[in-house]
Amino acid sequence: MPETPAIDAEDTAAENAGAFVTESAARVAVLERLVEGPAAPGEIAAERSVDAASVKRATEALRDRALTELLVTDDERVYGLTAKGERTLFFLEAEGKI
Structure with missing residues (x-):
């Protein structure tokens, strides 16, 4: 019986x-x-x-999924990309989805 390939949790998370x-x-x-x-x-x-x-809705939704992070809250909200966001973007580009 052939072996079932292992599913990489990080790849699955990036795909989701x-x-x-x-x-x-x-x-x-x-x-x-x-x-x-x-x-x-x-x-x-x-x-x-x-x-x-x-x-604005997109930044909040991405923040809820830990793809972006809020960096400044005083006068204006400034967002940055998290490592998870970078991996997701890399995955999407590598798969030709964006």
Whole structure:
């Protein structure tokens, strides 16, 4: 009987996170922008031509999944990409999904 290939938990997590990200163009735009460095939702919306409300929802949803992190809360919310977010983006690019 052939051996069943082992399932890599990290690959599965990246695939699941990737599916979540690709359900929304705003989520994709946020991750692609944050790979360049931290940014505020308004900045992301302007640079990526995405509705500001969509970017705000996307940053919060990505933060809930630990793909982004809130870096500054004083005057303006600034988000950064987490290691999990970087892995997910890499997975999506490697799979040709974005």
